[in-house]
Amino acid sequence: MNIxxxxxxxxxxxxxxxxxxxxxxxxxxxxxxxxxxDKNALEEAIKIKExxxxxxxxxxxxxxDAKERMRELLAMGADEGVLLTQPPQTDYxxxxxxxxxxxxxxxxxxxxxxxxxxIDMFSGQIGPRLAGLLNIPQITYAQQITVEPTKVVSEKNxxxxxxxxxxxxxxxxxxxxxxxxxxxxxxxxxxxSSNKPIHEWSxxxxxxxxLQPKVQTLDVKGIPMQRKNIIFQDDLDQSVxxxxxxxxxxxxLR
Amino acid sequence: MVLVxxxxxxxxxxxxxxxxxxxxxxxxxVIAVTIGSEQHAKDYIEHGADVVIIAQTTQQQFKAExxxxxxxxxLKEHSNEIVLIGSNKxxxxxxxxxxxxxxxxxxxxxTNILLKDKKVTTERVVYSGNAIAVEQFFGSPQIITIPxxxxxxxxxxxxxxxxxxxxxxxxEQSASKIIKVQEMKSEGVNVEDAQIIVSCGRGFKKKExxxxxxxxxDVLKGRTVGCSRPIAADLKWLSEDHWIxxxxxxxxxxxxxACGISGQIQHIAGMRDSGVIVAINKDPEALIFxxxxxxxxxxxxxxxxxxxxxxxxxxx
Ligand SMILES: Cc1cc2nc3c(=O)[nH]c(=O)nc-3n(C[C@H](O)[C@H](O)[C@H](O)COP(=O)(O)OP(=O)(O)OC[C@H]3O[C@@H](n4cnc5c(N)ncnc54)[C@H](O)[C@@H]3O)c2cc1C
Ligand SMILES: Cc1cc2nc3c(=O)[nH]c(=O)nc-3n(C[C@H](O)[C@H](O)[C@H](O)COP(=O)(O)OP(=O)(O)OC[C@H]3O[C@@H](n4cnc5c(N)ncnc54)[C@H](O)[C@@H]3O)c2cc1C
Numbered sequence: 001m002n003i004x005x006x007x008x009x010x011x012x013x014x015x016x017x018x019x020x021x022x023x024x025x026x027x028x029x030x031x032x033x034x035x036x037x038d039k040n041a042l043e044e045a046i047k048i049k050e051x052x053x054x055x056x057x058x059x060x061x062x063x064x065d066a067k068e069r070m071r072e073l074l075a076m077g078a079d080e081g082v083l084l085t086q087p088p089q090t091d092y093x094x095x096x097x098x099x100x101x102x103x104x105x106x107x108x109x110x111x112x113x114x115x116x117x118x119i120d121m122f123s124g125q126i127g128p129r130l131a132g133l134l135n136i137p138q139i140t141y142a143q144q145i146t147v148e149p150t151k152v153v154s155e156k157n158x159x160x161x162x163x164x165x166x167x168x169x170x171x172x173x174x175x176x177x178x179x180x181x182x183x184x185x186x187x188x189x190x191x192x193s194s195n196k197p198i199h200e201w202s203x204x205x206x207x208x209x210x211l212q213p214k215v216q217t218l219d220v221k222g223i224p225m226q227r228k229n230i231i232f233q234d235d236l237d238q239s240v241x242x243x244x245x246x247x248x249x250x251x252x253l254r
Numbered sequence: 255m256v257l258v259x260x261x262x263x264x265x266x267x268x269x270x271x272x273x274x275x276x277x278x279x280x281x282x283x284v285i286a287v288t289i290g291s292e293q294h295a296k297d298y299i300e301h302g303a304d305v306v307i308i309a310q311t312t313q314q315q316f317k318a319e320x321x322x323x324x325x326x327x328x329l330k331e332h333s334n335e336i337v338l339i340g341s342n343k344x345x346x347x348x349x350x351x352x353x354x355x356x357x358x359x360x361x362x363x364x365t366n367i368l369l370k371d372k373k374v375t376t377e378r379v380v381y382s383g384n385a386i387a388v389e390q391f392f393g394s395p396q397i398i399t400i401p402x403x404x405x406x407x408x409x410x411x412x413x414x415x416x417x418x419x420x421x422x423x424x425x426e427q428s429a430s431k432i433i434k435v436q437e438m439k440s441e442g443v444n445v446e447d448a449q450i451i452v453s454c455g456r457g458f459k460k461k462e463x464x465x466x467x468x469x470x471x472d473v474l475k476g477r478t479v480g481c482s483r484p485i486a487a488d489l490k491w492l493s494e495d496h497w498i499x500x501x502x503x504x505x506x507x508x509x510x511x512a513c514g515i516s517g518q519i520q521h522i523a524g525m526r527d528s529g530v531i532v533a534i535n536k537d538p539e540a541l542i543f544x545x546x547x548x549x550x551x552x553x554x555x556x557x558x559x560x561x562x563x564x565x566x567x568x569x570x
Contacts, residue, residue, distance in 0.1 A: 013382040014519060025385045096354055121380050121387075122500065123362035125350040128318060132354030137430035138318055140347045153433070158343050159494050162438055167430035177501070178487050212392070214359030218375070219388040225526060231543055233551035236560065243532070243548055244564045252450070252509040252530050253474070253569055 001054030001147070003045045004112045006099055006130070007038040007073060009066040010120040023222025034069050037115030039076070039182035041175040045113055046077040046183070048147045054110075055079050059102050061086050061095050067198055074193040075185035081198035082106065084206060091213040096129035101206035103134065110169040111152065116141055116176045127174035137167040143179040255332050256280075258303070259287040259325065259348075260340025261316060263294045267301045267407035269338045269400055272367055274302035274408065276336060279369055285332060289324055290314065292420075299416035302408050307332075308420045315435070318347045319428035325352055327423050334395050336374060341399035349399045360397040361389050365404050374398075382500055383523030401504070403446060440493045443478060450476025451507045453498060453525075456484050457514015457535065457554055461491040466558040467513055473566045480505065480525075482515050499524035514554045517542025534558070 011030045019026050045056045056078040060066050063086060070081040084098050103109060112131075117124035124140070131138035142154040152171050156163045157178070185193070203211075230246070232239035247253050256273040260266045266286055273284045286303040288295065290313070295306040309324050325348070329337070339349040341363050353360035364376040365386075374396045380387045445451060452471040454464055464479070471477050479496055486497035498505055500523040510528035514535065515521060522545050525531070533546035534557050543549045550557050 011381070013384065016381055016384050016519075018384065025381055091359060092350075093353070093357060093359060119382065122382070123378075124346055125353070125360060125362055128347040128350035129354035129360075131319075132322065132351035137428050138347065138351065139430065140318070141343060160438055160440055162436045163432055164434035164436070165430055166433050171430070214357070214392055215361060215389050216392065217387055218370075218390050220380070221377075221386045221388065223379070223384065223386055223526070225545060227531060227545055228547040229543065229549075230547065231538070231549040231551060233538060236550075236552055236556060239550045239552065240557065240560045240564050243550060243561065244568050246548055247509070247530070247532070247565075248568060250530055253565060 001048055001052045001111065002109045003048060003054060003056045004103055004106065004109050005038070005042050005045050005056060005058045005073070005078060006112065006114045006126065007042070007058050007060050007070070008035045008115075008118050009033070009060060009062045009069050010035045010118050013119055018222060023224055024220060025222065032065070032069065034072060035115055035118040035120070037117065037119070037175060037177050039073075040177055040179050041113040041115050042073055042076055042078060043180045043182040044145050044175055045111075048111065048145075049077070052147060052149070057082060057106055059099055059106075060084070061090075061098050070198055071193050072185070074196040074198070075190045076183060077189075080196060083198055083200050084203055085200070087203055087211070089213050089216070091215040092123070092125045092129060093214045094211045096126055096133055097207055097211055098203060099126065099130050100133040102201065103130075105201070105206060111147070112170065112172040114172065114174045116174045124174065127172060131172040134170070134172070136170050136172055138172045138174070139165050139167060140174045141176050142173040143176050145173065145175075145179070255283050255285050255334045256336045256338065257285045257287060257329070257332070257334040258338045260342070261289070261344055262340050262342060262402075263297070265340035265342070265402055266294070266298060268402065268405045269340060270298060270302040271405045271408045272400065273336075273338055276367065276369070280335070282335065285334070287325070287328060289321065295418050297410070299418070300410040300412055300414055302411075302414060304416050306416060306418045308418065310420055310422045311425055313425050315432050316344050317428050317430060317432070318344070318351050319430070320425045321348050322351045322355060323426040324423050326355055328421070329356070329395070337395050337397045339397065339399045341401040345399050349397050353397045356395060356397075358395050358397050359391045359393070362399050363401050364398050365401070367398060379523070382519040383526060384519065438494065440495050443495050445478055445480050445496060445498060445503045445505050448476060448478035448505065448507050450474045450509045451478045451480045451498075451505060452476065452511040452513065453480035453482065453515060454485060454513050455482035455515030458485075461489070463555070464491060466554070466562075470511065470558055470562045470565070473562055473569065474509065476507070476509070478507075482521050512542055512546070513558060515542055516540055517545055
């Protein structure tokens with residue numbers, strides 16, 4: 001089974017601070033990590049490999065320092081990495097073309113796994129876009145994935161409904177956070193991962209056409225969150241009394 | 255043209271409002287597309303569509319590959335600059351796949367669309383609710399998904415005239431199959447429309463204790479209980495229709511009470527637009543207090559019964 005995992009390096013959104021003056025997020029110095037659901041996707045890949053054998057290749061479009069984060073995935077159980085340098089200006093259209101190009105260059109694949117969305121931008125475009133470019137079936141929001149020799153069966157979580165889908169290979173799945181608990185690599189595995197290859201490909205190796213973004217980010221604005229922050233913490237009965245009075249005053253008790 | 259599609263008729267009505275507004279500024283027409291069903295075509299015209307295309311197909315159930323091929327064949331005949339798609343889970347994967355097939359730009363979950371220097375410009379929330387990204391499109395078509403309740407539907411105008419076109423479409427079949435559709439356990443709550451929500455988080459020790467939250471919700475006449483992700487997704491104490499946050503429901507009640515919820519950014523992303531926010535947490539350093547108007551530092555097992563009876567007394 002040839003499995004390809006698309007993994008993105010993201011800023012750790014929980015560590016983002018807001019500049020008090022501009023109200024904009026301060027991204028400089030925020031630690032980077034592999035997006036959470038990409039690790040869930042890798043966990044699925046490892047389980048498939050344990051059952052059917054095969055090879056797991058991780059593909060990332062990102063900055064050169066993404067290599068360090070990719071090592072974590074190799075330690076968890078991926079076999080090889082491919083890092084494509086991210087062009088200075090990108091959008092989903094370009095990233096999807098770069099990933100599709102890399103996957104075509106890798107050659108043979110049965111299953112492509114993505115996260116349901118990345119934790120920083122959270123739009124979940126890349127998976128379905130990639131499936132569209134490769135013209136293969138897609139199963140989004142996948143959980144409870146079962147792989148058989150000729151097909152994949154997976155539940156697709158739509159919140160109010162669960163749809164069970166089946167597809168022959170090749171197929172692309174996007175994996176939810178609920179699908180599993182990603183393993184932590186052992187110290188042995190961390191040490192051994194330094195011998196696993198990470199290939200660095202330049203974007204010109206991958207796509208012949210000149211890629212131009214279709215969407216450009218003009219600005220990233222802060223979201224003002226003005227709250228009163230009145231916190232009662234003395235005597236409990238008094239606190240409750242004061243809170244009820246305040247709520248009555250602002251008119252939410254009727 | 256400005257094309258509108260969703261599998262949710264309510265969402266189409268909302269999208270038609272923005273579509274009509276954009277169409278007016280750009281002097282274009284509004285097309286609404288429905289797949290399979292003729293049921294709401296008249297309504298869509300009264301909500302602002304100039305043309306309703308009913309795609310006639312044997313395709314009953316949603317598969318992104320096949321719905322993409324239906325929209326592609328409609329888009330081939332009607333040159334559309336702007337495509338607005340309702341942002342539910344089906345809509346998002348459809349829009350993304352369609353964008354790939356057309357090599358088009360796409361913005362998911364836009365909360366605003368405007369024309370800046372005549373170019374389509376969108377706003378959407380990024381970094382788990384920490385910021386708004388302003389995006390602008392180059393070239394067309396421009397594909398945008400819009401979540402429920404971002405725009406209100408226009409009131410129905412029975413004088414608005416439009417044309418209904420039935421169109422048979424050939425669908426490129428997908429190799430995938432749907433083998434089972436199962437309704438998920440749901441308690442039928444609608445947190446998105448609720449005016450008052452009392453939510454619980456991992457500060458609760460066991461499922462039965464959620465009763466404390468329902469009782470407060472009852473005296474507040476809100477009756478709506480929400481929860482953080484772990485309560486619905488991991489512990490499964492409540493069904494997913496209670497789940498609030500980035501990956502759950504986005505709510506804007508007049509009053510939101512968060513009990514035993516730490517206030518991680520992904521939870522805040524779902525409730526930050528609430529009118530008044532109250533937090534109850536035993537940890538004075540809990541993040542939730544930063545996002546709250548009022549807070550009580552204390553054990554929820556003591557605070558909630560007292561608060562419930564004090565409010566009961568106050569309202570009578
Ligand atoms: C603030 C801001 C807003 C932006 N908004 C837009 C926009 O609205 N439209 C637009 O076209 N571009 C936009 N971009 C451009 C940028 O290219 C995207 O943020 C980025 O390409 C990936 O999007 P995502 O994280 O949302 O991916 P998602 O589609 O949410 O990611 C889903 C999955 O796809 C895979 N994946 C995603 N990216 C990569 C990658 N680089 N390498 C390997 N696998 C990957 C992973 O498996 C991931 O779990 C924006 C950039 C910024 C900084
Ligand atoms: C991509 C992504 C998406 C996510 N989406 C969502 C989402 O949509 N919604 C969501 O909610 N989360 C989401 N999360 C998870 C989020 O990061 C937090 O983990 C989660 O919100 C924490 O839930 P909690 O506050 O109930 O639990 P905890 O963080 O464990 O907090 C429990 C709180 O209860 C307090 N407490 C304990 N005992 C008592 C007591 N007796 N009395 C009073 N207080 C007490 C504690 O002080 C603590 O603050 C997401 C995470 C990721 C990475």
